Amino acid sequence: DPPRIVKFETLDERIQRLLQEAVKARTASYSPYSNFKVGACVECVDGTLYGGCNVENASYPVGICAERCAYVKAISDGRRQMRSVAIVAQQEKHFTTPCGLCRQFMSEFGDAPVFLAKPDLRDVLVTSVSELLPLSFQINEDYSF
Amino acid sequence: DPPRIVKFETLDERIQRLLQEAVKARTASYSPYSNFKVGACVECVDGTLYGGCNVENASYPVGICAERCAYVKAISDGRRQMRSVAIVAQQEKHFTTPCGLCRQFMSEFGDAPVFLAKPDLRDVLVTSVSELLPLSFQINEDYSF
Amino acid sequence: DPPRIVKFETLDERIQRLLQEAVKARTASYSPYSNFKVGACVECVDGTLYGGCNVENASYPVGICAERCAYVKAISDGRRQMRSVAIVAQQEKHFTTPCGLCRQFMSEFGDAPVFLAKPDLRDVLVTSVSELLPLSFQINEDYSF
Amino acid sequence: DPPRIVKFETLDERIQRLLQEAVKARTASYSPYSNFKVGACVECVDGTLYGGCNVENASYPVGICAERCAYVKAISDGRRQMRSVAIVAQQEKHFTTPCGLCRQFMSEFGDAPVFLAKPDLRDVLVTSVSELLPLSFQINEDYSF
Numbered sequence: 250d251p252p253r254i255v256k257f258e259t260l261d262e263r264i265q266r267l268l269q270e271a272v273k274a275r276t277a278s279y280s281p282y283s284n285f286k287v288g289a290c291v292e293c294v295d296g297t298l299y300g301g302c303n304v305e306n307a308s309y310p311v312g313i314c315a316e317r318c319a320y321v322k323a324i325s326d327g328r329r330q331m332r333s334v335a336i337v338a339q340q341e342k343h344f345t346t347p348c349g350l351c352r353q354f355m356s357e358f359g360d361a362p363v364f365l366a367k368p369d370l371r372d373v374l375v376t377s378v379s380e381l382l383p384l385s386f387q388i389n390e391d392y393s394f
Numbered sequence: 395d396p397p398r399i400v401k402f403e404t405l406d407e408r409i410q411r412l413l414q415e416a417v418k419a420r421t422a423s424y425s426p427y428s429n430f431k432v433g434a435c436v437e438c439v440d441g442t443l444y445g446g447c448n449v450e451n452a453s454y455p456v457g458i459c460a461e462r463c464a465y466v467k468a469i470s471d472g473r474r475q476m477r478s479v480a481i482v483a484q485q486e487k488h489f490t491t492p493c494g495l496c497r498q499f500m501s502e503f504g505d506a507p508v509f510l511a512k513p514d515l516r517d518v519l520v521t522s523v524s525e526l527l528p529l530s531f532q533i534n535e536d537y538s539f
Numbered sequence: 540d541p542p543r544i545v546k547f548e549t550l551d552e553r554i555q556r557l558l559q560e561a562v563k564a565r566t567a568s569y570s571p572y573s574n575f576k577v578g579a580c581v582e583c584v585d586g587t588l589y590g591g592c593n594v595e596n597a598s599y600p601v602g603i604c605a606e607r608c609a610y611v612k613a614i615s616d617g618r619r620q621m622r623s624v625a626i627v628a629q630q631e632k633h634f635t636t637p638c639g640l641c642r643q644f645m646s647e648f649g650d651a652p653v654f655l656a657k658p659d660l661r662d663v664l665v666t667s668v669s670e671l672l673p674l675s676f677q678i679n680e681d682y683s684f
Numbered sequence: 685d686p687p688r689i690v691k692f693e694t695l696d697e698r699i700q701r702l703l704q705e706a707v708k709a710r711t712a713s714y715s716p717y718s719n720f721k722v723g724a725c726v727e728c729v730d731g732t733l734y735g736g737c738n739v740e741n742a743s744y745p746v747g748i749c750a751e752r753c754a755y756v757k758a759i760s761d762g763r764r765q766m767r768s769v770a771i772v773a774q775q776e777k778h779f780t781t782p783c784g785l786c787r788q789f790m791s792e793f794g795d796a797p798v799f800l801a802k803p804d805l806r807d808v809l810v811t812s813v814s815e816l817l818p819l820s821f822q823i824n825e826d827y828s829f
């Protein structure tokens with residue numbers, strides 16, 4: 250399916266909870282430089298949830314986005330395959346999508362539906378890791394000689 | 395247009411030269427960790443060309459890809475808008491596409507067609523920055539308070 | 540104190556446990572590209588511990604080191620000030636120190652002693668975030684206009 | 685020598701010129717998010733100079749600092765060993781030092797003296813890559829199996 254906008258109430262309870270956990274994770278955001286708070290929550294294939302927030306740095310390129318924060322929490326807990334991802338950022342009238350860096354990071358751990366919402370959790374933009382990173386970067390030949 | 399594969403000879407001379415410059419830029423690749431050499435060349439709207447290669451680091455996350463190398467050369471020379479991008483990597487049977495991090499970096503400086511080739515410069519995959527980064531990350535509301 | 544090497548047994552039990560948690564965290568390392576497993580554990584000022592491992596990516600610059608993984612877990616759980624950090628990597632005869640990117644990331648959350656060990660946990664190199672990043676990058680003047 | 689502050693006029697003409705080139709490079713800074721302009725200039729062992737500026741991105745972690753910009757220009761031009769580095773940033777009353785990420789990047793290409801100045805080019809803080817990154821991250825054992 251191409252990206253589409255749906256109402257929060259029409260989503261599975263499982264996905265509704267994922268989005269609510271992203272909202273909760275967002276409260277811990279450390280973002281004194283952008284004042285832009287983002288929360289994410291990833292559901293692994295075994296059903297465990299990991300919330301993450303953006304963590305900025307005085308040297309901007311050193312910061313880590315909410316999506317990658319949630320993912321490393323899952324990975325460092327032994328998870329390797331994700332079932333779904335929710336992201337809630339600060340813009341109230343526009344959907345905030347993951348940056349390309351996070352798309353690349355997520356694509357390492359399989360395709361998954363991605364649910365994007367504004368803080369009011371009314372409308373939800375439904376897309377996926379593979380839709381967000383078409384023609385993804387892949388090394389199929391061996392160069393480790 | 396969706397991504398499509400064309401023969402090198404069918405491309406504009408301008409694009410053929412861009413791809414050849416990417417091949418040349420690739421020879422300076424500093425990639426002792428991956429042994430994977432990549433070259434890129436960006437053409438600015440005023441016609442100037444900037445070639446770049448990947449520059450790796452003992453701490454892998456610190457490296458810079460060929461595409462970003464070419465772009466910062468253009469930006470630091472005062473350029474801000476790109477007209478086309480060529481990338482040539484090491485895989486001989488597969489097209490190597492830019493990683494998500496580079497897609498994000500490139501998207502800051504406008505949409506542009508992207509030409510991807512293998513080292514033999516026979517077939518060329520034609521796509522674009524916007525096709526490679528759909529639903530791109532954008533802040534449209536003001537949070538700098 | 541300048542960096543110094545001490546025996547594991549001479550360290551506080553609290554620090555011994557921190558190093559053992561770093562060893563445990565290391566087992567989840569996702570490092571198919573470097574084959575170099577790293578584990579870290581950070582102790583917050585309230586005594587909670589967060590373990591982290593390195594998480595690599597097909598695009599090398601996109602990966603996240605063990606130290607930053609441990610830190611974002613603490614930050615996203617509401618912690619802001621760290622009390623001590625332990626890092627255990629794969630080299631058996633050499634101490635592996637944190638990369639400059641991680642030093643920058645850690646320095647955002649205060650100075651703290653850093654304990655570095657090889658997998659055998661015999662000798663421990665004792666240093667600190669501030670020793671590892673002298674003359675640290677700081678913006679003391681306001682440019683957010 | 686430990687870091688020390690000297691007067692611009694007391695420096696070699698070669699270093700004075702390097703600092704002036706960093707000031708020039710700074711004018712191309714693309715920094716709409718931080719409003720913090722940085723310029724750098726690196727002198728290679730063969731005497732060639734490469735200037736760089738910071739290039740920011742809407743996704744903060746995707747930006748590239750001035751130091752790394754200057755370095756990739758040199759590397760992509762075939763240079764591998766640097767002789768000296770100059771950095772000029774925006775703070776008028778404080779020295780701005782390179783971030784840890786850039787220190788890591790620079791350390792890949794050898795030790796070199798680093799000259800840091802404020803925009804007025806009066807006082808210069810003299811340090812070096814190795815002083816800025818003590819106990820630098822190094823892999824001395826082979827794990828590429």
Ligand SMILES: [Zn+2]
Nearest residue numbers: 314348350351
């Ligand atoms: Zn991101």
Ligand SMILES: [Zn+2]
Nearest residue numbers: 459493495496
């Ligand atoms: Zn890239």
Ligand SMILES: [Zn+2]
Nearest residue numbers: 604638640641
């Ligand atoms: Zn690191």
Ligand SMILES: [Zn+2]
Nearest residue numbers: 749783785786
């Ligand atoms: Zn930097």
